[in-house]
Amino acid sequence: ELKVEQNPLFLSMQEGKNYTIYCNYSTTSDRLYWYRQDPGKSLESLFVLLSNGAVKQEGRLMASLDTKARLSTLHITAAVHDLSATYFCGSGGGADGLTFGKGTHLIIQP
Amino acid sequence: SQTIHQWPATLVQPVGSPLSLECTVEGTSNPNLYWYRQAAGRGLQLLFYSVGIGQISSEVPQNLSASRPQDRQFILSSKKLLLSDSGFYLCAWSGIGAGEAFFGQGTRLTVV
Numbered sequence: 290e291l292k293v294e295q296n297p298l299f300l301s302m303q304e305g306k307n308y309t310i311y312c313n314y315s316t317t318s319d320r321l322y323w324y325r326q327d328p329g330k331s332l333e334s335l336f337v338l339l340s341n342g343a344v345k346q347e348g349r350l351m352a353s354l355d356t357k358a359r360l361s362t363l364h365i366t367a368a369v370h371d372l373s374a375t376y377f378c379g380s381g382g383g384a385d386g387l388t389f390g391k392g393t394h395l396i397i398q399p
Numbered sequence: 400s401q402t403i404h405q406w407p408a409t410l411v412q413p414v415g416s417p418l419s420l421e422c423t424v425e426g427t428s429n430p431n432l433y434w435y436r437q438a439a440g441r442g443l444q445l446l447f448y449s450v451g452i453g454q455i456s457s458e459v460p461q462n463l464s465a466s467r468p469q470d471r472q473f474i475l476s477s478k479k480l481l482l483s484d485s486g487f488y489l490c491a492w493s494g495i496g497a498g499e500a501f502f503g504q505g506t507r508l509t510v511v
Binding site for chain 1: 431433435441442443445448450456458489491493496498499500501502503504505507
């Protein structure tokens with residue numbers, strides 16, 4: 290059974306700071322996905338990581354994948370309030386669907 | 400471009416009443432379709448997935464069922480709702496062989 294674990298589950302940080310969210314998955318997979326969820330809203334796709342060493346960046350967010358360590362990271366640089374949201378990583382995919390972590394609830398305070 | 404529609408956006412139903420949530424996808428053929436549930440403050444649980452018309456796989460035993468009467472239509476149903484069925488229901492699709500899932504806007508169901 291594929292398991293996906295995120296940490297931390299809750300993160301409160303100040304604007305301008307850097308931080309990293311970690312996502313570990315339990316089975317070998319070459320695909321890892323990051324999503325953002327705003328309160329009361331659906332999930333929005335952020336990054337698709339398809340191979341070992343993949344790195345994707347969008348604005349202040351950067352995601353990477355290490356399939357040997359079964360680890361993906363989502364790094365936040367110089368955080369701004371607009372990045373406050375819940376971030377999910379998901380692994381697997383295809384016909385069986387994605388298995389998601391429990392999500393990281395991120396609050397960025399001025 | 401592909402779009403996914405899910406309705407209704409919110410629903411308040413009494414215990415024991417039936418349920419029907421509908422999801423349709425446009426702009427693609429033969430998508431993989433999924434129903435997820437998110438309980439308040441919790442993660443996402445995959446309920447059902449479908450790789451084609453009439454083909455439904457269930458991930459967890461529950462009070463719900465799913466059907467796919469057409470290629471791009473996915474329906475979530477219940478004959479009698481329970482309080483524990485409350486949550487945020489999300490429909491999603493992915494392409495054949497692709498893993499990235501695209502989500503509908505969700506239905507917030509409250510069973511009272």
